[in-house]
Amino acid sequence: MHDRSTRQSQRSGTVLAADVGGSFIRLARSTHPGNIELLEKLPTPADSWEEFGCALETTLRTHAPNEEWPLALSIAGLVDPDTTTALSANIPCITGHKLSLELGERLQRRVIAANDADCLTLAEAIEGAGKGHDIVFCAVLGTGVGGGLVVDGRLVRGKGGLTGEWGHGPILNTSVDLDGQTVLVPRFSCGCGQSGCVDTVGGARGIERLHRFLNAADATSHEIIQDWLDGCQMAGRTISAYLQLVADPLAAVVNVTGTSIIPVGGGLATASELISAIDEAVRARILRKTEQPIVVPGIFGSDGGLVGAAILGHQA
Structure with a gap:
């Protein structure tokens, strides 16, 4: 359903897309959704609003002098959809600025911004793993945990742009069953100011935190996952706890949103066996019983933000 409605509302012609991270800005040109041509990669002036605007202005003057081409930004931070006011720990200079208004005036073109x-x-x-599905929830499992929701081909951003932030909801049950023994996992402090958020255990750092708590041993998430695949008992305890803690809230997301697919982005998306295990645990907990995978690896990897920004520009 969403493919048809989205095509009807898409902008024809060229749009610009920029993936704005804490270290680099990547600028691309897109002539249709799903197509991007990388134009430039430049360092992000993360600490100076003036230098940030100047960097965009200079690169657009070089690569995109046509002011009729809108610019869509994928931002490493929160963006209020009503005001486009940004809040970003990785790019502190943009915090408090109204990106569409202020950058639009400076760059003399329409600017759209999203998380x-x-x-x-x-x-x-x-264009990715959720293509053909009416309701798509994406789970980002990177250093921490994030997400987003698309219904009928359109972002559901919510008040303050907070839709999809399941990482900053509480772990539903901190008691995990490890080989018949009940273990109570602490509600770890979260950077958002709360305690017990899914973000504290659901990403790569969360796996490492769980491993340290359960086994009094330090290892990277990559090492823990590999050891789990190799049959290591300590790593197995960690991943078992991880699956229980993450599958409960993700199953709640499925029940609440009605999503039929959850593409996974972020660094953990490359661990296909882990994603498969999450999928099995989630499907065991949801109301709608299905043999079809729901939690699947996304296909775009690090280009997802740039591809999505281009689509956002075409829809604007």
Whole structure:
């Protein structure tokens, strides 16, 4: 359903897309959704609003002098959809600025901005692993946990742009069953100011935190996952706890949104066996019983934000 309605509302012609991270800005040109041509990669002036605007102005003057081409930004941070006011720990200079208004005036073109997880979700929903599904929830499992929601081909951003932030909801049950023994996992402090958020255990750092708590041993998430695949008992305890803690809230997301597919982005998306195990645990907990996978690896990887920003520009 969403493919038809999205095509009807898409902008024809060229749009510009920029993936704005804490370290780099990647600028691309797109002539149709799903197609991007990388134009330039430049360092992000993360600490100076003036230098940030100047960097965009200079690169657009070089690569995109046509002011009729809108610019869509994928931002590593929150973007209020009503005001486009940004909040970003990785790019502190943009915090408090109204991106569409202020950059639009400076760059003399229309500017659209959204959170990078939202852009990734849009990419996976329209051109990626969620293509053909009416409701797509994307789970970002990177250093921490994020997400986004697309319904009928359109982002559902919500008040303050907070839709999809399941990582900052509480772990539903911190008691995990490990080989018949009940273990109570602490509600770890979260960077958002709360305690017990899914973000504290659901990403790569969360796996490492769980491993340290359960086994009094330090290892990287990559090492833990590989050891789990190799049959290591300690790593097996960690991943078992991880699956229980993450599958409960993700199953709640499925029941609440009605999504039929959850593409996974972020660094953990490359661990296909882990994603498969999450999928099995989630499907065991949801109301709608299905043999079809729901939690699947996304297909765009690090390009998801850029592809999604381009789609956002075409829809604007």
